[in-house]
Amino acid sequence: MSSIEVIENLCVGCGLCVKACLYDAIEMVDGVAVIKDNCTLCGACVEPCKFDAIILRKSHRETVSLDDFKGVWVVAEQRAGEIHGVSFELLGRGRELADTRGAPLAAVLLGSNLGDAGRQLIAHGADVVYVVDDPALEHYRDEPYANAVAALIDKYKPEIVLTGGTSVGRSLIPRVAIQVRTGLTADCTALDIDDQEGLLLQTRPAFGGNIMATIICPNHRPQMATVRHKVMTALEPDPAREGEVIEEKLAAELFETSTEFVEFVKDETSTVNIAEADIIVSGGRGLGGPENFGLLEGLANALGGAVGASRAAVDAGWIPYSHQVGQTGKTVQPNLYFACGISGAVQHRVGMLSSRIIVAINKDPDAPIFKVATYGIVGDVFEVLPTLTKKLAAEFS
Template identity: 60%
Template sequence: MASIKVHLEKCTGCTLCVKACAFGAIHMADRKAVIDMAKCTLCGACVAACKFSAIELEKAAGPKKDLTPYKDVWVFCEQKKGVIQSISYELLGEGRKLADKLGVKLCAVLLGHNMKEAAAKLGERGADKVYLADHPALKAYQDDPYTAVLVNLVEEYKPEAILCGATVIGRSLISRVAIKTNAGLTADCTGLDVDVKERLLLQTRPAFGGNIMATIIAPNHRPQMATVRHKVMKEAELQPGRLAEVVTKSYPEETYASRTRLLDMVEELSATMNISEADIIVAGGRGMGSKENFAQLEELAKVLGGAVGASRSAVDADWIPYSHQVGQTGKTVVPKLYIACGISGQIQHLIGMQSSKTIVAVNKDPDAPIFKVATYGIVGDVNEIVPALIKEFKRALNK
């Protein structure tokens, strides 16, 4: 059984581990770290934080798996109605960098029906090789056949890393594949890199609520799997004419069997723009005061050609539907311009928008945390400033 211990001779009493522990399990006694085992979750944060290797996490050595046959970086390319989703290009862009560092091929995996042409085109987005499974049963996503095909591919070709979108499809699929192939999986990575010597995928993501970043590895398991949210990575540039080798795979019919049956796919046209795609977002929070005041933001967004976002409290107050919520429990957005009106800037909100290029914050409380991330801050009453902004932008944009 795994355990953790402090090497007292190495511990300097620097308290870095105390600060690192998200569970309050470490305290100092006699200038030495003491771990409260009742609180410790063996998360390893303190081990990573200690500069003196004074904390050791002991893990039972499982049967050693031969990792050498595993090579290449794979990207699961998501398609809907035969159209490759932009998340796939974002992953190919990131995957290309990782494959180059490791000196291996970047391979795209595409499952669908009548996708041969689209498969060949993935070369133009940086793929060296494309594994294509083309079958009517793969036309639209279903857990069972997609899992079976991907597991088969992994077992046959043994990639060392697989990247997948943190989308509805990606999250459902890759979680199943990770279990079946006994692989490590890290969700919602915001940064990826590789340790070339150890051939490790270094997966960085917010942890313990978001203001601490953790880098996660899966040293003894292959493939190493990671999901990445939409808009976090940059799309691979189009290189017209670049070719990829397409390997078309087919499997016995039972591989495509599905216990679930997809009866219908319904598209709901939303009147407002999907916030994760918008370049400009005007967002409002509790500070807007009322539903009527909140509606002003729609006008400002319209003038700017942007979308309306919201903090959780504005959604909870029923001023706007949940699909507009930005933050930890809503969407991550990376627009060019984010205007936060009456949003105090709780960490849960900041997580979802702090990568925006330019952030403008309007709030009546000068100490609101939102000002700490804002490019431009305005202290004042949103209900006076928003109408003034609408007027000025209208003039500037000749509307």
């Protein structure tokens, strides 16, 4: 069993480890660090200790022969034959990772009546596309999709498997990781190859984006990660790019499920959804009521953006939950985010902090939203928004 230990004669009682602990699991007793029962063995205290007084021993066993696993895979996502943009973005980053590892880049595409959709994945950088085209895969259902991906991983043994951090991707791929008995890191914002051992360094935010953590999967394969939409950059598609599309026939039992797809209902309250949008115009309590959300729509429409909202506006019933940005809503990272009449409580900020440009409009100059804003206007949203919409619309008409 793994263990953690404080070497008492090296510990000077400086308390750095107490501060470094993510779980409040270290205390000072008579000038020496003592690790309490709620320690999770995360190891966050080991590096901050300047006296090498904390040792984490991990017992590990080789479970698979790591050398058998080669190549980088992207599990592509499609609905009604249309491939999700995140799949192309993953191929963009996947191409670089594959080249660094001197290995091929492959995509996996599951569905029904896919036609030549696989060709698009080649145009975006894949060397090989494994296609499973079966009527049982017409609509996304967790079990058949997970079983199919796991079966292909068992057959071809890729070293790295990337999946889009969409609702579907985040449902599908954890089941696959359990089946193939390997690690999975969610919502990575950076993926790199470590120079020494060739491991995939998976960096992601945790604790609501207040902390970044780099995670590895040293003794299991494949190394699996999800990445959200618009984090990586797709390659310019090249229709002339050469690659191979391989039709895979899998055993029918893999597709058995008692889950029944009934229907898909499109959200009619928005033409552009916030998870995909390049520009988001969000409103909060400062808008005063649902009737004023038209001001946000005016600006969003002028710029081709989507309308978002703070929790306060959603809880007040001014706009549906699917528009909520923040800790209990969606995490977004558009190019441009407008926060209008939003004070910027930390619960909201963690959902939009990764936006490239943040514009805050608020009448309170001390509102916390201004601390994260790239640009801000101290003023009344009811005056600022119409003026801003008019001026921007004039620029882009």
